[in-house]
Amino acid sequence: AQSVSQHNHHVILSEAASLELGCNYSYGGTVNLFWYVQYPGQHLQLLLKYFSGDPLVKGIKGFEAEFIKSKFSFNLRKPSVQWSDTAEYFCAVNAAGTYKYIFGTGTRLKVLA
Amino acid sequence: GAVVSQHPSWVICKSGTSVKIECRSLDFQATTMFWYRQFPKQSLMLMATSNEGSKATYEQGVEKDKFLINHASLTLSTLTVTSAHPEDSSFYICSARDSRTTEDEQFFGPGTRLTVL
Numbered sequence: 487a488q489s490v491s492q493h494n495h496h497v498i499l500s501e502a503a504s505l506e507l508g509c510n511y512s513y514g515g516t517v518n519l520f521w522y523v524q525y526p527g528q529h530l531q532l533l534l535k536y537f538s539g540d541p542l543v544k545g546i547k548g549f550e551a552e553f554i555k556s557k558f559s560f561n562l563r564k565p566s567v568q569w570s571d572t573a574e575y576f577c578a579v580n581a582a583g584t585y586k587y588i589f590g591t592g593t594r595l596k597v598l599a
Numbered sequence: 600g601a602v603v604s605q606h607p608s609w610v611i612c613k614s615g616t617s618v619k620i621e622c623r624s625l626d627f628q629a630t631t632m633f634w635y636r637q638f639p640k641q642s643l644m645l646m647a648t649s650n651e652g653s654k655a656t657y658e659q660g661v662e663k664d665k666f667l668i669n670h671a672s673l674t675l676s677t678l679t680v681t682s683a684h685p686e687d688s689s690f691y692i693c694s695a696r697d698s699r700t701t702e703d704e705q706f707f708g709p710g711t712r713l714t715v716l
Contacts, residue, residue, distance in 0.1 A: 518703050518704075520704075522707075528709070529692070529707055529708065529709035529710050530643075530692070530707040532704075535704060537702065537703075576642060576643070580703050582703065583703070584703070585631055585633070585648065585696055585703055585705070586633075586645060586648065587633070587643075587645065587694075587705060588645075589642045589643045589644075590642060591641065591642045592641070592642050594640075
């Protein structure tokens with residue numbers, strides 16, 4: 487069965503610090519990968535997605551993620567976080583050709599001003 | 600484009616009553632919609648896949664008779680929580696897949712917070 491692990495449950499950073507959130511999945515076939523952000527009191531927003539091609543994916547708000555197939559990972563990065571990045575971040579995976587998403591447990595990021 | 604709405608955004612009901620939540624794709628057609636449940640400080644758990652014109656597919660452990668899903672049109676799916684109890688209190692989120700594309704991306708609604716007293 488597919489599963490998604492986000493190892494960092496809570497992360498606290500100061501503004502301008504660099505961010506890396508881990509995401510690992512278990513599935514042997516071709517996958518599509520997503521990172522979503524949920525700001526307090528708001529709905530899920532897509533940060534970036536990977537379907538195929540360049541494994542380094544750039545998303546909105548300065549975020550990027552790198553798909554490393556050999557490590558089954560899709561870590562999210564941002565060189566310099568801002569206070570407004572305080573939110574919960576979810577990694578999601580689906581097996582290509584299926585519509586079912588499997589979400590990770592989420593990482594709650596707090597950025598101190 | 601690709602906007603999904605949910606109604607209501609929040610609802611409070613008494614134990615034993617039924618509550619209907621609507622999910623609409625506003626600017627695209629969705630033959631497939633999905634219903635998730637999110638407990639406080641937890642991730643989204645897929646409850647069921649809603650297919651236009653046919654029966655929904657429920658995930659293991661989700662009671663079909665408890666959570667009734669109807670996908671009567673290409674832009675609307677409804678989730679009815681029947682005989683609601685306090686343990687059904689949760690954040691319910693729907694998503695929809697654009698039928699025009701072959702991509703697997705889902706677009707998420709803003710969610711409905713259900714509180715059962």
